Amino acid sequence: MASSMRVVCPGCDEEFLVSPQFEKMKIAAKCPFCEKEFPIEEAKRVVRPSPILLIK
């Protein structure tokens, strides 16, 4: 599913995937590397999928 968001953890700088469903429901992201939980707006970087998806 290419409509996942890529976020960069503010704790360990690792990049991982978050479902936009979590952002919509205001559920904290959880980093699989350092296990830090944080609101998505606190991510170091967020790359959201294009609404049309997969521009090649």
Add this chain to the structure above:
Amino acid sequence: MSSQQQAKDLRSFLAEVKERYPEELITIDREADLRFAISALLVKLDRAHKFPITLFTHLRDVEGKPCAFPLLSNLFASRRLCALAFNSSVERVGLDYDARSQALKTPAIIGRSQAPVKQVIRKGSEVNLFEFPVPLPYHMEGGRTILGSVVTTVDNHEGNVYNCAYQTLRLLGPRKVTVGLGEGTHNWERYRERVASTGEGLPAIAWIGHHPAACMGALTRVPIDVDEYSVIGGTLGEPLRLTPSESWGEKFLVPADAEIVIEGIIPPKERGRHGLRADYARYYSPETLRPVMDVQAITYRRDAIYHDIHLGGRDQDHLGGIPLEGSLHRAVKQTVPTVKNVHLPSSGCSRFHAYVQIKKTAAGQGREAIIAALGVDRRVKHVVVVDEDINIFDDAEVLWAVATRSRWDRDMIVIPNMIMTTRDPTAYSGSPGDLSYHAYTVAKGGIDATMPAPPEPFEIRIKVPDDVMNKIQLQDYVGSELLSKIPLDA
């Protein structure tokens, strides 16, 4: 099965493999770290094109303590061994699986004292799922997940109709997991109905480790009102032995010959993080919220084997793909009676690509076969139809047929906006993040790579005469020793 015969289970199958193909069952005694090392070894075996069933005996559990349970992986990775499980052949195993799945066998019920899975019983606070060797397979994995778990639910109002499906359990605590109930699956429907009608949680079990024909039987596509324990009896070739559960007695029967059974309740509203995870498409799926299960009891054999699935490898490919081959063959046969075989190759994760082999007798059959195959399962995305002289178990030969027998202006079908699993990275949704069953779509299609139907002429394929091919043996001319030393090319 007579009372003298041993019931089919994981152990009887491993004994058969050891006797007939001893080199395809390996034991790794050296300690392997559950964090990535198991996967590293299995990925390296994959890359070497070697797919032995692999038993890891020296492990530490999730908490880092010496683990009492060995871990078995790659049970389905060898197509030859899958064929052995069904007393079939590499070419026909999908078809034979399908034939067996149509011949239901009523389960046999035995007492708890006779059931191997009841040798150890733990209830309530004695339950600790962290004692099992649950690996962390890939670098971005968001937690430990039990992968070899067949989640089973029962409808007691309909005369004990059981539903079974491979659904993952993510460890949240020693007695709590999230359950990967996919929306639209029968177990999900059971859950939804139960909560809507009673407001109560749904009793469920997860069984781990059984004969591969029983495991694959759990993946058979049948209507929700068909008892899947009976279907598994069909694929197993003998009645599945069941025994009363610890939590609900005879109202919920569990497979007596499994290695491990986990019993619990899926409460009505609670959801938990079903974290980032690897999937069969070889990508990560983002975290989702899934129902949880409160585990009430676990039972297992005294020397239980923890069965794990090697994600993103041939193990997972065959587990899902071989049952699907039979379904596709049956569907295509309704419109193209001369269909010979179907293969879902690993190059398409054994879900996305389907190779359909037909004996072409009339124009249009290639396109008919494409349409029929695309309607069977939402994961089937590309269908290539070839003639009966093409070996559909060899990607290169299928691509040769595409190269020399297809004209894409005439032989390619593309259908936009068909329902697709979210596991396909190219599937798209109008509202990203909506994970509901019908939210994602993608273009699907197929290529008719068959020759024109007779009597239309076509080029003739080169070949050495059959009698000469049969007579000439390489080792007679090159020598067995030198032959074994010539390296495999890329």
